Amino acid sequence: METRDREEAGKEHKVLTEIVPATEFYLAEAYHQKYYLTLVPELWKEFSAMYPDSDDFIASTAAARVNGYLHGYGTLETLEKEISEFGLSPAAKAGLLDVVSAH
Numbered sequence: 001m002e003t004r005d006r007e008e009a010g011k012e013h014k015v016l017t018e019i020v021p022a023t024e025f026y027l028a029e030a031y032h033q034k035y036y037l038t039l040v041p042e043l044w045k046e047f048s049a050m051y052p053d054s055d056d057f058i059a060s061t062a063a064a065r066v067n068g069y070l071h072g073y074g075t076l077e078t079l080e081k082e083i084s085e086f087g088l089s090p091a092a093k094a095g096l097l098d099v100v101s102a103h
């Protein structure tokens with residue numbers, strides 16, 4: 001409702017789209033999973049080794065967190081606090097910190 005009201009503000013017409021709770025959730029296709037992580041070969045290689053089964057990779061909280069950082073979500077300070085939990089090599093940790101600090 002809040003989003004609809006915000007969209008209506010300043011417009012000359014009402015937004016007629018019905019807003020209802022989501023009832024089903026579908027995972028994206030495999031090639032969409034952790035997209036930003038797939039763009040950094042050294043990190044992608046490490047996560048592929050940790051999660052050779054694609055279902056495990058898709059379900060990985062660590063991969064999701066790293067993917068979010070690569071996309072620009074999260075702060076360098078937060079990453080520094082949790083980076084040791086991701087199971088990455090020292091080189092991959094340094095690379096991830098470099099990418100995030102550049103944001």
